[in-house]
Amino acid sequence: MNYQDLLKKVSEFSIQFxxxxxxxxxxxxxxxxxxxxxxxxxxxxxxxxxxxQKHFIVCASVWFHDTGILVGGLEDHELKSAExxxxxxxxxxxxxxxxxxxxxxxxxxxxxxxxxxxxxxIVCDADLFNFGTHEFIEINRQVRRELESLSxxxxxxxxxxxxxxxxxxxxxxxxxxxxxxxDAIKNENxxxxxxxxxxxxxxxxxxxxxxxxxxxxxxxxxxxxxxxTNHHLRGVETMFQNSSSNHQALSVMGDNKAFIMISVxxxxxSVAIGLIIGVGKLALNPRLIAPTxxxxxxxxxxxxxxxxxxRPRVLGGTFTREDVHSKKVNLLFFGSFYKMxxxxxxxxxxxxxxxxxxxxxxxxxxxxxxxxxxxRKFKLxxxxxxxxMYGTAISVLAYLVTALI
Numbered sequence: 001m002n003y004q005d006l007l008k009k010v011s012e013f014s015i016q017f018x019x020x021x022x023x024x025x026x027x028x029x030x031x032x033x034x035x036x037x038x039x040x041x042x043x044x045x046x047x048x049x050x051x052x053q054k055h056f057i058v059c060a061s062v063w064f065h066d067t068g069i070l071v072g073g074l075e076d077h078e079l080k081s082a083e084x085x086x087x088x089x090x091x092x093x094x095x096x097x098x099x100x101x102x103x104x105x106x107x108x109x110x111x112x113x114x115x116x117x118x119x120x121x122i123v124c125d126a127d128l129f130n131f132g133t134h135e136f137i138e139i140n141r142q143v144r145r146e147l148e149s150l151s152x153x154x155x156x157x158x159x160x161x162x163x164x165x166x167x168x169x170x171x172x173x174x175x176x177x178x179x180x181x182x183d184a185i186k187n188e189n190x191x192x193x194x195x196x197x198x199x200x201x202x203x204x205x206x207x208x209x210x211x212x213x214x215x216x217x218x219x220x221x222x223x224x225x226x227x228x229t230n231h232h233l234r235g236v237e238t239m240f241q242n243s244s245s246n247h248q249a250l251s252v253m254g255d256n257k258a259f260i261m262i263s264v265x266x267x268x269x270s271v272a273i274g275l276i277i278g279v280g281k282l283a284l285n286p287r288l289i290a291p292t293x294x295x296x297x298x299x300x301x302x303x304x305x306x307x308x309x310x311r312p313r314v315l316g317g318t319f320t321r322e323d324v325h326s327k328k329v330n331l332l333f334f335g336s337f338y339k340m341x342x343x344x345x346x347x348x349x350x351x352x353x354x355x356x357x358x359x360x361x362x363x364x365x366x367x368x369x370x371x372x373x374x375x376r377k378f379k380l381x382x383x384x385x386x387x388x389m390y391g392t393a394i395s396v397l398a399y400l401v402t403a404l405i
Contacts, residue, residue: 003056006092013088014063021070025149028142029066029074037062040129044122047177054119057098060085061105061123074150078110112170121174131171132182136189140164161197165190240363247370254377258306261384265299265306272296287405291398298391305384309377314338324348327358332366 018031041058050058068080082103089099101119108120113128115121130139144160147153155163168190173179272292317339319329324347330336331352337345352358 001053001095003052006094007056007059009092010060010063010088014067017067017070017084023070025146026069027146027149028139029069029146034062034066037065037126037129040126041122044126044175044177048118048122048175050119050122053098057101057105057119058122058126060089061102061119062126064088064102065106065109065123065127074147076110078107082106111167113174115174118175125173125175125178128171128173129178129182131168131189132173132178132184132186134185136186137192158197158200161193161200165193165197168193236360240367243367244370247367247374250374251370251377254374254381255310257381258310258377258384261306261381261388262303265302265388269296269299269303272299287402288399291395291402294398295392295395298387298395301391302384302388305380305387309380309384313373319344319348321347324351327355327361330362330365330369332362333369 014034015031018034023030038059041062045055045058064081064085066077066081067084068077068082071084072080085102085106086099089102101117104117105115105120105123108115108124109127113124115124130136144155148155168186171186173182173186272295276292313335315333315335317335317337319331319336319340321344323329324331329348331345331348337348340348352362
């Protein structure tokens with residue numbers, strides 16, 4: 001059976017079906033949503049390396065899984081979609097077993113999802129792939145807008161967030177690939193919703209706000225610190241991320257500059273030595289010896305300082321648990337742990353993650369030492385460039401003077 005040709009016919013039918021049954025209120029369950037799921041399916045399929053038959057079953061299920069909404073609304077649309085798929089595929093002469101698997105995949109997407117086979121799990125995970133992406137917040141707004149338009153019922157922000165939180169808490173991905181890839185961001189999205197919900201609850205309940213303020217004041221007195229808000233913490237995290245990214249970019253820039261100096265001066269040295277050995281002009285004109293030696297010295301010194309700027313400095317690569325407890329080790333730098341067993345490194349990392357003072361202190365130290373390394377690198381590069389610039393100018397002048405005398 002030519003599954004590629006069948007899938008082409010399925011896609012053409014599905015697209016035409018969407019175009020022939022337009023609904024103004026489908027802000028989420030539209031053709032664009034189906035195409036997004038197909039993108040997710042392709043990512044998951046590439047991991048599991050499905051054969052042509054299984055690939056057809058998964059993709060065909062996605063093409064059909066929301067068609068029922070167009071003719072029957074949101075409620076139990078999976079059943080209607082399965083019926084549409086069965087009728088069309090039967091007319092194409094698709095095997096009953098394949099049709100049964102496709103219907104099973106479509107019905108498995110009904111919340112709460114109940115996939116059993118691998119293809120059902122892939123379709124279900126692709127359908128809710130956005131839960132574990134940074135697009136979730138925007139997509140969640142589209143879903144809310146669609147539900148309100150179709151039901152003519154308006155929900156408050158708190159009501160919708162409560163539903164979204166409950167949905168994310170009950171949901172779990174079924175394939176190991178999606179668990180590994182998406183769970184972390186899904187949990188991050190859940191935390192953002194919960195944080196937003198808590199803020200709104202405090203704002204709408206003065207008594208809770210007063211209690212929260214009292215707790216804040218008490219904690220400030222105990223800690224002797226300034227008021228710390230979530231906005232401030234996000235700003236701190238952004239600062240650390242930007243600082244680290246900027247330092248890495250500067251380090252790469254410095255390495256590129258050093259590579260340019262090494263390449264240019266190596267070429268000059270090669271050409272000069274070739275002329276000296278091959279042509280023997282120095283023997284014919286001894287006055288060129290002094291400027292040539294000067295030029296070669298400039299090139300060699302430039303290369304030396306450029307190499308020193310990029311020469312890696314590696315530490316011992318070990319630490320002790322005492323170093324961890326005294327918060328002396330920088331576990332964010334590979335030079336501090338590359339010789340350590342995984343168990344000891346994991347122990348140190350968990351200690352650091354559980355201690356905010358240790359964690360932020362390590363981040364501060366890491367940025368500081370990155371700055372120190374960059375300072376040394378650019379200082380040596382500056383010397384290298386100065387030697388090359390002034391030395392080359394003096395060498396050229398020396399050649400001109402020699403030629404004119």
